[in-house]
Each structure stands twice: as C-alpha cells, then as structure tokens.
Amino acid sequence: MELDHNIFFHLKFIETFMDQFxxxxxxxxxxxxxxxxxxxxxxxKGLTKQIRSKKIVDNVSFEVKKGEIFGLLGPNGAGKxxxxxxxxxxxxxxxxxxxxxxxxxxxxxxxxxxxxxxxxENPEFYSYMTGYQNLVHYKRMSRKEIPEEKIMEVAGLVKLxxxxxxxxxxxxxxxxxxxxxxxxxxxxxxxxxxxEPTNGLDPQGIREFRDYLRTLAAxxxxxxxxxxxxSEMELMCDRxxxxxxxxxxxxxTMEETTGIQNNSLRDIIFTTDNSAMAIQAIEKQFxxxxxxxxxxxxxxxxxxxxxxKINETLVKSGCKVYEIAxxxxxxxxxxxxxxxxxxxxxxx
Amino acid sequence: MMxxxxxxWMKIFARKxxxxxxxxxxxxxLVAAIFYNRIYGKDxxxxxxxxxxxxxADERLMQKDPDQYADLAQNIQRNQDYLxxxxxxxxxxxxxxxxxxxxxxxxxxxxxxxxxxxxxxSSEFATGTIxxxxxxxxxRWKILLSKYIAVTxxxxxxxxxxxxxxxxxxxxxxxxxxxxxKFIEDSLxxxxxxxxxxxxxxxxxxxxxxPSLVMVSAIAFMLSTLFKSQxxxxxxxxxxxxxxxxxxxxxxxxMEKYHWVKFxxxxxxxxxxxxYQDKLAGGVTLPFSLAVLAVYYLVFMALTFWYFQKxxxxx
Numbered sequence: 001m002e003l004d005h006n007i008f009f010h011l012k013f014i015e016t017f018m019d020q021f022x023x024x025x026x027x028x029x030x031x032x033x034x035x036x037x038x039x040x041x042x043x044x045k046g047l048t049k050q051i052r053s054k055k056i057v058d059n060v061s062f063e064v065k066k067g068e069i070f071g072l073l074g075p076n077g078a079g080k081x082x083x084x085x086x087x088x089x090x091x092x093x094x095x096x097x098x099x100x101x102x103x104x105x106x107x108x109x110x111x112x113x114x115x116x117x118x119x120x121e122n123p124e125f126y127s128y129m130t131g132y133q134n135l136v137h138y139k140r141m142s143r144k145e146i147p148e149e150k151i152m153e154v155a156g157l158v159k160l161x162x163x164x165x166x167x168x169x170x171x172x173x174x175x176x177x178x179x180x181x182x183x184x185x186x187x188x189x190x191x192x193x194x195x196e197p198t199n200g201l202d203p204q205g206i207r208e209f210r211d212y213l214r215t216l217a218a219x220x221x222x223x224x225x226x227x228x229x230x231s232e233m234e235l236m237c238d239r240x241x242x243x244x245x246x247x248x249x250x251x252x253t254m255e256e257t258t259g260i261q262n263n264s265l266r267d268i269i270f271t272t273d274n275s276a277m278a279i280q281a282i283e284k285q286f287x288x289x290x291x292x293x294x295x296x297x298x299x300x301x302x303x304x305x306x307x308x309k310i311n312e313t314l315v316k317s318g319c320k321v322y323e324i325a326x327x328x329x330x331x332x333x334x335x336x337x338x339x340x341x342x343x344x345x346x347x348x
Numbered sequence: 349m350m351x352x353x354x355x356x357w358m359k360i361f362a363r364k365x366x367x368x369x370x371x372x373x374x375x376x377x378l379v380a381a382i383f384y385n386r387i388y389g390k391d392x393x394x395x396x397x398x399x400x401x402x403x404x405a406d407e408r409l410m411q412k413d414p415d416q417y418a419d420l421a422q423n424i425q426r427n428q429d430y431l432x433x434x435x436x437x438x439x440x441x442x443x444x445x446x447x448x449x450x451x452x453x454x455x456x457x458x459x460x461x462x463x464x465x466x467x468x469x470s471s472e473f474a475t476g477t478i479x480x481x482x483x484x485x486x487x488r489w490k491i492l493l494s495k496y497i498a499v500t501x502x503x504x505x506x507x508x509x510x511x512x513x514x515x516x517x518x519x520x521x522x523x524x525x526x527x528x529x530k531f532i533e534d535s536l537x538x539x540x541x542x543x544x545x546x547x548x549x550x551x552x553x554x555x556x557x558x559p560s561l562v563m564v565s566a567i568a569f570m571l572s573t574l575f576k577s578q579x580x581x582x583x584x585x586x587x588x589x590x591x592x593x594x595x596x597x598x599x600x601x602x603m604e605k606y607h608w609v610k611f612x613x614x615x616x617x618x619x620x621x622x623x624y625q626d627k628l629a630g631g632v633t634l635p636f637s638l639a640v641l642a643v644y645y646l647v648f649m650a651l652t653f654w655y656f657q658k659x660x661x662x663x
Contacts, residue, residue: 090661113485124476140351141484
C-alpha cells in the first residue's frame with residue numbers, strides 16, 4: 001500500500017511539473033480543460049427507447065458529476081429501469097449516446113463498460129457457490145488487473161469476510177445486498193449504477209447501504225441510483241432527475257428542494273410555554289404570518305435569519321422558548337408539485 | 349476469453365449434479381457389465397469341436413429336409429467362417445464389451461450433456477444472474493461462446509469417463525482382449541454378416557456417434573438460449589434423441605419414397621447405420637449426411653448467437 005501511495009505521489013508530482021512546463025510553453029493551462037472533462041462521470045445524450053410505436057424512454061439527457069450521487073425518481077413504469085438498463089447495455093438503445101468517464105459506449109464498449117459497477121434490482125448470485133467464488137467469478141470478468149487481496153479488502157468493507165467461505169444460499173438478504181455492493185466496487189469503477197437497490201432491505205440494511213454509498217461517493221465514485229422510494233432518495237442523493245412517462249421533466253439538487261436557501265420564507269415552528277402570549281409578542285414587533293398549532297406551538301413564516309430576531313423578541317417578552325424548528329420541504333412534496341399530482345392529492 | 353471459459357467451467361462443477369452425472373455413467377457401466385456377464389457366461393475352450401458338431405448336424409438335416417436348404421446352408425457357411433477366421437462366437441473381452449454395451453450407453457452421455465448444456469444458459473435467466481453477467485466489459489457473443497465451449501468440454505469429459513470406465517470395467521469383468529480380434533458383425537436386418545476387427549469397429553461406431561451428440565447438444569443449447577426454459581430445451585433435446593431411435597426406421601422408409609425427407613435433420617441424427625452399411629437409404633451416403641448436419645448446425649448456431657447478441661434483458 002505504501003508503495004502505491006509513493007508511486008501515486010510521484011506521478012502527481014510529474015504531472016504538476018508537466019503542467020507547469022506546458023503553461024510555460026503555451027501560456028495556457030491544459031489541466032483545467034482536462035479536469036473539466038473528467039469531472040463528468042456519466043453523460044447521457046438523447047437517450048430513447050422505442051418499442052413498436054411507443055416511446056418508453058423519450059430523449060432523456062443528463063450528466064452525473066464525479067463523486068456525486070444522482071437519483072432517478074419516478075413512479076413505477078415511468079422508464080427509470082429502462083434508462084438504467086440502456087446505460088449498462090442490458091437493453092439496446094433505439095437512439096442516443098452514453099459516455100462513461102468520457103468513453104462512448106458505441107465506440108469503446110469494453111473501455112466504457114470496464115468503468116461501470118452495477119447492481120440491477122436485487123443482486124443475484126450463483127447460490128450454489130461460495131461468496132468468495134462469486135467474487136472471483138466477477139474479478140475474472142473485469143479487464144482490470146485486480147490483485148487477490150482486493151477481494152478480501154472489499155469483503156472487509158462490506159463486513160462479509162467471515163461469510164466468504166459459505167455458500168451464497170445460506171446468506172440473508174442483507175448479506176446478499178452487501179455482496180452485491182462488493183461485486184460492484186471490486187474493480188474500482190468510476191461509476192456505480194444501482195437500480196432499485198433498497199428493494200426488500202430492512203431499515204437497518206437500508207441505512208448501511210446508504211452509508212456505503214456516502215463513503216464511496218466521498219472517495220470520488222459517482223453513483224446513479226433509481227428508486228421510487230422518495231424518502232429513501234431524499235437521504236441518499238445530491239441531485240435528482242424526475243422521470244415521468246419516459247420523459248425527464250426536471251433536474252434539481254436536494255438542497256434546492258429541501259430549501260436551505262437563506263432568503264426564502266419558510267415555516268418556523270416555535271415551541272414555547274404559552275402560544276397566545278408568543279403570538280401577541282411577535283405580532284407587535286413584526287408583520288410575519290403567524291398561526292397557532294396548539295397551546296405550546298406556533299408557526300411563523302419567515303426567513304432563516306429572522307428566527308434569531310423572533311427568538312430574541314419572545315425571550316424579552318417573557319416567553320420560555322423550548323425549541324425552534326424549520327419545516328423542511330420534503331422531496332415527496334416537491335415531487336408531487338413537479339409531477340402535477342399535488343392537486344389530485346389535495347382534492348382527495 | 350480464457351477467463352470466461354474458466355468461469356463457466358467453475359460454475360458447472362460447483363454444482364453437485366455435474367459430479368453425479370459422471371458417477372452415474374460409471375454406475376451404469378458397472379450394472380451393464382454385471383448383466384452382460386450373467387448372460388454370456390464363461391469362455392468355452394472346446395468351441396471348435398462344438399461348431400464342427402453343429403456343421404455335421406446341419407448337413408444331416410439338409411439331406412432329410414430339403415425345404416430348409418437355404419437357411420441351413422447359410423448357417424453352415426457362417427460356422428465355417430468361425431472356424432476359418434478363428435472366431436469364437438461366444439468370445440468376450442473388454443473390446444467385445446465396449447463394442448456391444450458401451451456404444452449404446454452413449455445415449456446417457458447425450459442425455460446428461462443436454463441437461464447440463466441447457467441448464468447452463470437457462471438457469472442464468474431463471475435466477476437473474478444473466479444481468480450480472482452482461483454488464484461486464486465483454487461482448488455478448490463471447491460470453492455465450494465461452495458457455496458453449498465449457499459445456500462442450502464437459503461433454504468430452506463425460507465421453508472420456510464412459511470410455512475409460514467401459515474399458516476398465518470390461519477388463520475386470522471380461523478380461524483383456526486383442527484390439528484386432530476378428531468377429532462377425534450381423535447386418536442390421538440379420539440377413540447377412542461381415543467379418544471385422546473389433547477395436548477398429550468400436551472406434552468407427554464411436555466416431556459415428558459423435559455427430560449426433562454434437563447436434564442434439566446444439567439443439568438443446570439453442571432452445572435454452574432462445575426460450576430461456578430448461579424444461580423445453582431438455583424435452584425437445586431428448587425428443588430429438590429418441591425420435592431417431594424409435595421412428596428412425598419409418599423415416600428411412602419414407603426417404604426411399606419421398607425425396608425431401610433426406611433434407612430433414614432426423615434421419616441423420618443416428619449415423620451408426622454407416623458402421624454396418626455404406627448407404628442410409630435412398631442413396632444417402634455418409635458425406636451427404638454430414639453435410640446436411642453441418643448446414644443445420646451452422647443455422648442453429650447462427651440463430652442462437654444472433655438472438656443472444658441482440659435481445660433485451662428486461663426481466
């Protein structure tokens with residue numbers, strides 16, 4: 001390991017040196033443009049799947065940046081799975097292009113596929129073989145040189161070292177899921193593609209799974225994940241796209257959705273000893289919209305910074321403030337808003 | 349490519365059934381040897397005297413009953429050939445065992461090859477592991493080819509088990525025999541016979557058995573790829589295997605009458621006929637049969653690989 005780091009360090013050093021040299025020669029930085037290129041782990045352009053006259057996926061384009069967890073959201077049957085399967089070439093594209101870390105699936109199939117690790121639905125294994133044999137099987141299928149120790153390293157990461165010698169048929173669903181993660185990251189891919197990865201996992205399994213993804217993303221792996229479980233995706237993704245009836249209708253970041261921007265108004269809940277007194281105090285000072293929730297809680301519509309001022313006012317006027325909470329907009333609300341199902345829901 | 353074949357080989361042998369089939373073949377050979385031994389007792393050292401007696405008896409009968417002249421004359425001729433070529437009619441050795449018993453047992457090799465070959469592709473679909481297989485940096489046709497190579501290698505292994513166990517079990521139960529020992533091989537209709545050497549005749553039959561193994565396995569492999577169903581692949585594979593054994597005679601009869609029947613695959617799936625005679629029926633020779641099989645083989649393989657290459661894996 002140490003040796004590896006050393007080599008890496010040297011390479012980095014040489015690279016920097018070369019860049020300096022180039023700058024000197026051309027007075028331009030080539031690094032910048034190259035870095036921009038490698039910042040995109042996955043680029044999908046005009047992806048379309050047509051079966052007979054029906055377009056199941058219609059002209060979908062998006063990009064996944066390096067180290068980003070990108071979610072594909074949408075109701076069942078919207079085309080998420082078809083998009084994912086076209087990217088991992090389980091399903092043929094009618095038209096459109098897919099680039100994985102800059103390599104085109106059409107022009108450099110092997111090179112592009114070599115950078116993908118994937119779990120498509122529940123990871124299926126050869127249950128009559130041991131976990132170790134299964135990993136060896138996938139190790140052999142990679143075009144990268146994978147040392148033997150890497151298997152143990154990856155198994156350690158997903159806490160399966162102890163079970164590697166057992167047949168997969170003895171594994172629980174959670175263990176299989178972890179083995180699924182192990183086989184997907186065995187060859188250190190650039191891009192991890194996950195289709196409905198938490199299907200059938202218990203809450204603890206889901207949580208572990210999320211933690212793995214966070215760790216991986218932090219180490220520079222990009223993740224494309226699809227799910228119809230919005231609450232799950234809210235916790236998992238950095239950015240998401242909404243797919244509806246085969247079309248990509250919206251892309252935004254999770255921060256935009258849950259609304260942590262400073263200037264916009266949001267609902268702030270104050271828990272005090274006396275709601276009536278609190279409302280009186282606030283209305284005297286500000287002209288925020290205030291409403292009573294119950295005898296101890298009130299809702300104030302205000303900006304982020306206003307929370308402190310309101311608190312000050314309340315304390316000065318003799319209210320005991322126990323809790324200040326921001327009402328977050330959930331992904332679910334945003335999703336329904338964007339897919340125009342919000343009205344339907346309200347009408348019910 | 350080597351790594352892919354290695355993977356498939358590992359998957360075949362990770363299943364107990366792969367070992368069970370090999371043991372079964374040995375067991376079947378053993379059981380066959382026990383029965384064969386019971387039926388064809390021990391060598392009679394005085395077989396020459398016995399045959400000479402038989403000839404004399406036949407000659408006497410001939411004078412008494414001229415109606416049976418033709419039959420008796422044939423019998424005498426045959427017995428004289430036994431004496432002339434020094435062929436013990438009741439001889440048994442491991443080569444006799446190979447020739448009479450091991451060749452028919454080849455059907456079991458076909459059966460097990462069909463089962464393993466069709467399970468190889470269809471089980472990947474049934475368990476969903478096909479998805480994990482196809483998201484790797486390898487062309488699909490190469491993945492399928494590696495499967496075909498591994499399955500074929502397994503068939504060859506089963507053949508080797510059959511041959512070696514047949515030879516060894518024959519040696520134990522029947523004793524060693526000369527490779528070039530002469531024997532009388534009856535024609536298929538028992539109206540005639542030829543004098544042949546036992547070892548070469550065995551290998552001729554064995555060689556003529558191979559095309560049917562290749563074809564039936566290829567049919568099963570194709571069906572399991574096209575329909576993802578092992579039951580269907582095994583069923584039709586076995587059907588193809590037995591239809592030639594059961595209605596083969598009818599097909600040969602039809603071939604005399606109808607020209608087009610000789611372009612069907614079924615009459616050519618059992619080439620063992622060529623070990624006894626030069627022509628199948630209706631002027632069909634071995635090269636013609638092999639050519640017909642080759643065309644079918646290429647069509648089956650092209651269809652299998654083309655379909656596998658283009659299909660969507662959606663479930």
